[in-house]
Amino acid sequence: MNHHWASIGERGSVIGMTLMVAIQRYLGRWPFRIVLWPVILWYFVMHGTARRASQAYLQRLTPSLAKRPLARRWQSYRHFLAFGDTLMDKVAAWSGDIPDDKLAGKGIEHFVTAIAGGRGGLILVAHHGNLDVVNALAERHQALKLRVMMHTRNARKFNALLERVTGRPRPHIMEVSEITPATAQSLAEHINAGGYVVIAADRLPLSGERTQRVNFLGDAALFPEGPFWLAALLRCPLYALACVREDGRFRIDFDAIDDTQQLPRRQREAWIADAMQRYADQLAERVRRHPLQWFNFYPFWINDIDYPHDDAP
Known part of the structure; x- marks a missing residue:
């Protein structure tokens, strides 16, 4: 069976999504959460791959x-509910409903400082927390030129719905599976002009690009080299960006990883291996x-063929 993350397509009808978004926007978080619980329970029961991957991940941490299957399943259901909560935050972010006093962490200060410096860069993100909150910050910084590289094909319905109901377009998004030499040249020009490119660093490529084994949360996992x-190749500053819910606020971290401007060509492979492990270590600490x-609901580690099984469908 194919367990690549991109094969786990978008679920849910446009009507259902529209109803959930309307409840969130017009009735608030608690009515949304009450409706969300049975929806998430249905998804939890019916989507075995995601459920087992969630339990394997949680068992890896604890x-x-x-030896406590009921506790493991309960934690997994809470894991799914946390993902549901991010949908509320996405709608709030793109509706402009997250006030400044809900944003915490040094990341905002670091972000503004980097923008003021005039140099562009490449920003690595992961499927941990809710990056839509950070993306929405683009509206607060008119000087920020942001491009987001992502795989959108398995979430097009929700993305289109989000734009329609909020009346706000998302940042310039490039389909990550369609990168060409011309695309790379365009990205270089964008960064040289002081812009930023955001790309996920925790999802395997779709078409055979190279990966490396790194140690992540105590076991080997494949991360993309791309x-x-x-x-x-772009010879630019490299950053890590993260946003998580913490104590009722959104904690934003924005930290420099490295600067490849002076990186010799002969040292690229060694630098890539080292940078990938450093990034994985930082991500593990946040996770x-x-x-x-943590919202990668598919077998993530190389040894996840042995993830827990249960009797549910």
Whole structure:
């Protein structure tokens, strides 16, 4: 069976999505959450691949869950509910409903400082927390020129719905599976002009691009080389960006990883291997602090063929 993340297509009808978004916008978080619980329960029961991958991940963080199947399933359901909560935050972010006093962390200050410096760069993100909150910050910084590289084909209905109901377009998005030499040249021009490119660094490529084994949360996982090769080719600053819910606010982290401007060609491969492991270590630290905000619901580690099985469908 194909467990590549891109094969797990978007689920849910446009009518259902529209109803959920309308409840969030016009009735608030608690009515949305009450409606969300049975929806997430249905998804939890019916989507075995995501459920088992969730339990394997949680058991990796808390090994004692291996002997407590009921506790493991309950934690997994909470994991799914946390993902549902991010849908509310997406709608709020793109509706402009997140006030400044809900934003915390040094990341905003670091972000503004980088923009003021005039140099563009490549920003690595992961499917941990809610980056839509950060993307919405683009509207608050008119000087920010942002391009987002992502795989959109399995989430087009929700993306289109989000734009329609909020009346706000998302940042310039480039389909990551369609990168060509001309695309790379365009990205270089964008960064040289002081712009930023955002790309996910925790999803396997779709068409056979190279990957590397890195240690992530104590075991081997495959991470894509593409974002790091791109950083080496573009000869630019490299950053990590993250946003998680913490104590009722959104904590934003924006940190420099490296600068490849002076990276010699002969050292690229060694630098890529080192940078990938450093990024994986930083990501693991964030994931351990906020485990239920990790949203890769598919077999992520090389050894995940042995992930927990249960009797549900």
